[in-house]
Amino acid sequence: MLHHISFAVRDLQRAASFYDAALAPLGFVRVWSDDTAAGYGYPGGNDKLALKLVPEGIAIPGPGFHLALAAQTHDQVDRFHAAALAHGGQDNGPPGLRPDYGPHYYAAFVLDPDGYRIEAVTNTPV
16 A cells, blocks of 8 residues: 655664665665665665654654564564664564564564664465
8 A cells, every 4th residue: 555655864874774774674775875875675666764854853653663574484574673782773672472463473662763663574384
């Protein structure tokens, strides 16, 4: 259903450094950037997530909002979480099974440097 999504960020270099590292384990890369924005997607493709520099007046969505990114394996979820924490993210739920969401739902949750709630998830049998 979604074609792409954009986030406002206070510091583009800080945000891009975070997303370069956190998205790499999921197979996403920076597909374009300039002085005011950066886009992420699959190598050679278009952006699915764009970061837009807005240094003043950012209103981060409340607790009902989060972005769930598809992972293929538990290891990708684990590496996403570790990379996110190593690059300025905050833990918002360590990697693990979430039986309340289904028997195969394996996810990790972080807050990015601007406070966006980001999840990496796989929901396939191991």
